[in-house]
Amino acid sequence: MKETSEQNKVKGREALLEKKNRNPVYRLVGAMRKQLDSQKNTAENSEDSDNINDTKQNRMDLKEKTDKTEETPKNNEVSYLGDLSELQEEIEQTKEEIKHKTSDKVVDDLEFIEKKEVKIPIESRAKEIVESFNKGKFPAFITYSTQEVLLAYGINQEDINNSKPEDLMGKLKNSFEETNAKETEALLGNLEEEGEKIEKEAEKRGVLNYVRKAGEWYKGQPLKYKMALVAGLTAGALLSGGVMTTVFAGFITGQRILGGTATFVALEGLLKQQAEKGGRERGKWEARRHTAEAAIAGALVGGGGISEASKIFDYWSPNEEVVIENIKNEIEKQFNPTSGNIPDEDLVGSVPADLEKGVLGVTGTEGLEEISHTIAKGDNLWNIIKDQLQLEGLNEAQQTYAIDSIKDRFTAMSPEQLKDLGFSNGNIDKINIGDKLNLNSILGNEAYTNEALTEASNLTQAQIAGIEASNNRMVEDLSSPERILEEVNLADGALDRVSEPLTLENSMEMANQSDLPLEVVAQQAETQMQTDLVEIYKPGFFSSLFGDSQVAQWEEVKNQLASGVVEAKNNLDNKAFGDMVGGATEPNNRIELQKYLKDLVTKSGLAIIKGENVEHYIKRALVFTMTKSS
C-alpha cells in the first residue's frame, strides 16, 4: 500500500510537471524533485532507508554532490552519481530553455557558472555588484552569482568565507580594476602589433610613405574627429568610401579637419544604426529626417554654417535617392576649396562645439541647447516634460494630453534605451535623485513635440471633458484611502499626472517629510517586504534561486496589477494572479497575498493607482506607512 501511495504521488507530480513544462524554472525544480523521489523510493526499499528518508537532507545532499561533480566520487557515492547523469541531462535541457526564455543576465550567469571562465558579461556583472554595494545595498542576483564572480576574480574561498561583505566588495573592486587594466593593456598591445604589421606590409609593397602619412594625419585630428571617423567607417553608413575620399583629399598636406562629408556619412550611419538597433527598420520619413539631420551637421562642420545648412531643405524631393544625392552635392560644394567655401579655422572650430550640444534635428539656433535634467527630490518625468514643453495656450486637459503623448515615447523605450538616456533603473517610474537625464532624443525631436502639441490642440470638446472628468476622479480616488480604483477609460496621461506617489521618493513627500533619510526608509521597506513575503510564501522563500516554486509564484504575481489581485473573486483567477506555476501551496498563497494587499491598503491609506503592479504597491505602501509613523 505504501509503495502504491508513493507511486501515485510520483505520478501526480509527473502529471503536474507535464502540465507546467512550459516553465523552464519549474522544469529544473521538477527534475530535481523527480530525482529525489527516485532516491527516496530506492532508500525505502533498501535496508539503509533510515539514513536517507529526510527529503530536506536529500536535497542538500543532492546539491552538495552536484557541486562536486568534478571530484572523484567515493565508493558509497558511485551509484548516486551514476543516477545523476539523467538529472544532469535534464538540467542541461532546462538551461537551454532558460537561455532562450529568460533575460541575458541569467543566461550570462548560467554560461559563466557552466564554463567557469571570466567573460565580459560577468565583468559587467561584477561592476554592477560593486556599484550596487557602493550605493549601500546588494543587488538581487547576489545570492547566486556573487561567489562565482568573486572566485573568478581571484578572491580565494577562505576570504569569501571569513571576510565581511564590504571587505569582499572592496577586494572585488580592486580585482575588477586590475583585470580591466590588464585587458586594456592586452588590447592596446595587440593593436600596436597590428599597426606594426600593417607598416611592414606597406614597406614590402613600397607604399610605406602613404601609410605613415595617413597615420600622422589621423594622430593630428582632435578626438571628436577620430571618433567620427571610426563611427562613419564602422556604422554601415551610406557610403563608407565617402569618409575615405574626404580623408585622402588632404591627408598628404596634413589638412587638419576631417570634413563635412565624412561627418555627414558618419552621423547618417550612426543614426541609422541607432534607429534600427532593436531589429526595427527605419520608416521612410524617419530615414529622410536622419539624412537631413546628418546633412545639417555635415554642412555645419564643413563650414557652411546654419544659414547654408538650412538651404539643404530646398533640395527636398519625393525621391529619397535624389534627396540624398542633392545633400551630398551640397555638402561637397560647401567643402570644395575650389568653390570658395574653404572652411575658416575659427568657424570650423566653433561649429562642432554646437554640434555636440545637440544640433541634430533642428533647423535653427533655438535647438542648440542640450535638453537635460538632473533629478532632484520630488521630480518625476511628468513634471519634467511639462517644464520642457511649450504649453502656453493649452487648457489643462490639452496639456495633459500633450504631456502624456511625450511620456508615451519614453514608455515605449526598452530598459536599455532608458538607461542610455540616464534613467539608472531603466524605468521611468523609478528615477533616482542625481540621475542626469538626456532628453534630446524625445524632447529635442520636433516631430514628436509638434505632433503632441498639434493633436492636443485639436481635441474635441467631448475628449477634453472626458480628460477633465478623469483628472478629477483621480484626485478624489487618491484622497479616498480605502477605495481601489476601477479600470477607467480615459487618457492615460490623466492618471499619470496625478501619479506622483508612483515613486518611493514621492510617497515620502506625501508622508509629510520623514526625519529618516530616503535610503534608510527605502531599505527598511525592502526588508519589511521580504519579511512579509516569507510569511506568505513559507517555507523556503528566498532560500535559493530555483530552490522552491514559492519563488516562481512570487515572480509571476509581482508584476500583475495590484488592483486585479485585490479584486480577484477567486484564487484560480489567472488573469489577476498570472499563470499557475506549480506547487500545492499556490492557491492558498494567492489568498494570503490578497489579504496582505487589502491590509496594506487599509493601513497605509494609499489607493492603488491604475497600472501599478503588486510589488510596486507593496513597496510604496510600506514606505508611506514607515514615514508616517517615524
Added chain:
Amino acid sequence: MNNDEIKKMLSQDLGINHLPAEAQEQIITKLGENILKKITLETVTLLSEEARGEFDTLSQAQDNKKMTEFLKQQIPDFDNFVKKIVQQSVEDFKKIQKSL
C-alpha cells in the same frame, strides 16, 4: 549626437563598454588608426605609379570631389572595397577581444 554618445555606441559595438572611459577612447582611436592605415595600404597598392601621382596631386589640392571620382574610376565599387576592409578589421579586433 555628441562625442560621448558616439563613443558609447562604438564601445558597445566593440564589446569594450565595461572598460574605463579613458581605455575605451584609447582603444577606439588606435583601432581607427589601424583601419585608416589598412585602407590606405590596400587603396594605394591598387594604384599604378601614374595613378599614384594623380592621387598625390588631388590630395594636395584637397579636392574631395575629384578625389572621389578618381578613386571610383580606379577601384570599382570603392564603397564596398572600404567597407570590407573595415569589417575585417573590426571582426579581427572582436576575435582578439573575445579570446582575452
